Amino acid sequence: MNKHISPRLNRRAFVIGTAAVGAGLAIGLDLPFGGPAVVRAADGSPEIGAWVVVRPDDTVVIRIARSEMGQGSLTGLAQLVAEELECDWTKVTTEYPTPGQSVARKRVWGDFSTGGSRGIRSSQDYVRKGGATARVMLIQAAADAWKVPASECAAANSVITHTPSGRTTTYGKVAEAAAKLTPPADVKLKDPKDWKLIGKGVKRLDTVDKTNGAMIYGADIKLPGMLNAAIKDCPVFGGKLKSFDEAKIASMKGVKKVVKVGDTAVAVVADTWWHAKTALEALPIVWDEGDNAKVSSESIAKWLAEGLNNDQPAYVGNKNGDAKAAIASAAKKVEAVYSYPYQNHATMEPMNATALYTADKCEVWCGTQNGEAAFAAVLEASGLPADKCDVHKVMLGGGFGRRGQTDYVRQAVMIAKEMRGTPVKLLWSREEDMAHGRYHPITQCKMTGAFDANNNLVALHYRLSGQSILFSLRPEALQNGMDPAAFQGVAQSGEAAFGYSVPNLLVEHAMRNPHVPPGFWRGVNVNHNAIYMECFMDELAQAAGQDPLEFRRKLMGNHPKHLAVLNAVAEKIGWTTPAPQGVYRGIAQVMGYGSYVAGAAEISVTDGSKIKVHRIVASTDPGYVVNPAQVERQIAGSFVYGLSALFYGGCTVKDGKIEQTNFDTYNSMRINEMPKVESVMVPSGGFWGGVGEPTIGVAAPAVLNAYFAATGKRIRSVPLRDQNITFA
Amino acid sequence: MANLTINGKTFTLDVEPDTPLLWAIRENAGLTGTKYGCGIAQCGACTVHIEGVATRSCGVSVSEAEGKKITTIEGLASGDALHKVQEAWIAQDVPQCGYCQSGMIMAVAALLSEKPKPTDADIDEAITNICRCGTFQQVREAIHTIASA
DSSP, X not given: OGGGGSHHHHHXXXXXXXXXXXXXXXXXXXXXXXXXXXXXXXXXXXXXXXXXXXXXXXXXXXXXXXXXXXSSHHHHHHHHHHHHHTOOGGGEEEEOOOHHHHHHTTSTTOOOOOOTTOTTTTTHHHHHHHHHHHHHHHHXXXXXXXXXXXXXXXXXXXXEEETTTTEEEEHHHHHHHHHTSOOOSOOOOOOGGGOXXXXXXXOOXXXXXXXXXXXXXXXXXXXXXXXXXXXXXXXXXXXXXXXXXXXXXXXXXXXXXXXXXXXXXXXXXXXSHHHHHHHHHHSOEEEEOOGXXXXXXHHHHHHHHHHTSTTSOOEEEEEESOHHHHHXXXXXXXXXXXXXXXXXXXXXXXXXEEEEEOSSOEEEEEOOXXXXXXXXXXXXXXXXXXXXXXXXXXXXXXXXXXXXXXXXXXXXXXXXXXXXXXXXXXXXXXXXXXXXXXXXXXXXXXXXXXXXXXXXXXXXXXXXXXXXXXXXXXXXXXXXXXXXXXXXXXXXXXXXXXXXXXXXXXXXXXXXXXXXXXXOOTXXXXXXXXXXXXXXXXXXXXXXXXXXXXXXXHHOTTOHHHHXXXXXXXXXXXXXXXXXXXXXXXXXXXXXXXXXXXXXXXEEEETTTEEEEEEEEEEEEOSSOSOHXXXXXXXXXXXXXXXXXXXXXXXXXXXXXXXXXXTTXXXXXXXXXXXXXXXXXXXXXXXXXOOSSTTHXXXXXXXHHHHHHHHSOOOOBSOGGGGTOEEO | OEEEXXXXXXXXXXXXXXXXXXXXXXXXXXXXXXXXXXXXXXXXXXXXXXXXXXXXXXXXXXXXXXXXXXXXGGGSSBTTBOOXXXXXXXXXXXXSSOTTHHHHHHHHHHHHHHOSSOOHHHHHXXXXXXXXXXXXXXXXXXXXXXXXX
């Protein structure tokens, strides 16, 4: 498949050809008398519905609207289509339609957004129907040729058989005829028990080019005559560009132009990126930093701490009984305050986009988690209409939520607009990427638990204070000011529901929005909510003198799916049997993105400050597992990402700027620090949950609870490096 | 101008002597398989072989690399025959996003040429590349598979 993402081929991956688009684009359009139009791919092969192209040699091209960033959805989505299509999996290849093509065809490929662990779960129904629709049309075409009823024919492995006569043909042979048929209005999907490809850990479709240097990421785009740009945005968020002295660098090698980008940034365009970056570093720049330059981590922490006070207004996200009254009259109370810092996504590939702005169009090549959002950004920044713009998606060198934003796309278009007719590749330095993230939001949390005289938990008050992502990025999604996503993992119901029953419960959020821009960072609000809740659960168990697992189980009777993954993890790690000498265990569970997950860790601690993680066990119930090999990798990867953030992460603010500048100050786990993750998949069926993100929620609390078991010390803030705790 | 020997070919490049080798490889020689991740030799995405030694090319200048035998990910295979690390990476589906994997593969190839049967401790010491997707257990398993072949 891989070639589909090569920009040259992708640029005109296929020709749009429906009457609605307009005759000008209908190069590949057949108009048979009385039948629907046939839409053709660039090589002339016909579409059998929007999701499938069949070539004469039986190759099946499956269209993928969501983005591949390593999570494996491209392969999983192809499996979903192929399952219903009954095609030969060894002849499957994939192709990204462009957002421009999709918009021109009334969004025939649906949502392009690839975030919130939605890649599979939000498209599974219509992509399977796309596969089933094509199968029905291909079988019908064969039946028509044979003049037999379609009901007497069956398809398997791209071969259609007329069962009574034994005659056979292949998809490639009937594709032309099938493309001329009217698609069936409704198709029946397979019963999950009949799946042959879904549920199999088939190999990814995109591996080979990732092992030989051939895979093209945004940073690797090459276009004829292309120039390169390096950029600096005002390091204080909200600040502005005041002036720069272009004359000082005008004679530096390779420099072509210095461009003001919006009100806040300046870019140097040069022949090579190295020249652009070198000149940018030499460019004298004066910033108007504004009032935000007074903000520091200390001032933010102080502001958030005020929000923990009950007298301050707060949004209620989950409530039953009267927690405050029950706490006031309780036999015993436990209270703790936790905090979680800003985190940068730190994708291995820094942000970048290549733009070409000509007299009549604007095209962009980039890695993006949301092709349509990138497309909208191109429209806005270029000022051109939709039919004059497009975005060509390439492989992402990591996403984790960062590439759902389009700031870098906008910048690239603004620069290209000043360089008309010349393609310009904008690449951020790692330092720019660290300084201008869309950071995991900062929060604090005060939790109060209350017990009756028999050590039963009677009340829990969970009070968050801190930043709302939706307030900053999707204000239209706020509900009377409240950010419903802030309660991910502790919500009353839905895809991130709380897994415990407490007679008196109050979960609330005092919103505090510092100037540092927040973003959707793998796991999003599940991260801190799971750390707070699951570490505090351990504190409550300790206060009640009970085993952390048994204490949880007693509260989970009404939450059987939460309990099932917790039990699966407990069994696998051997919770009821003693750990090896000097090794201690911690456990945690949470629900997020429609899936139930639990994790357990075995660690040892030397001198109270050197942690060795010996074992990690993780369980997940995502309803259905499309590709267990890829789910396993998402689970393991979630621990690497989550524990990197726990041990080494944390972005701090000084003078309104982020202090961390590169991997030397924002480190990431290495192979020597990471044990094997033992995954236990317990798909219970009947629902579709996500897998890219939920597990990250249990990574940190499993280790923190084990740390308490080992040392008797509670850690209530992240990262551990601030507390001089590191890997052994 | 600099003469660099990359993957057995001589490139005469219009590049200043203090340019990091990484950028000469990517921008002047046009071999983009070697990736930029940090520019300060922390992450290993730019790892190439210089005289067979795994080296972070962002921290080496063109002048230091002149006259030496440089191998990038594009030159790891021998013609159509993939290197055993590439074969194992494909067989075990190691990459996720894949951006760090050029450097990871080059680091592993150098380790295996020095120690054909590395222990876990050898792997821990030699493989210090960052992978944000978290492919470490597949990396480790693939190395052991190669070593036991």
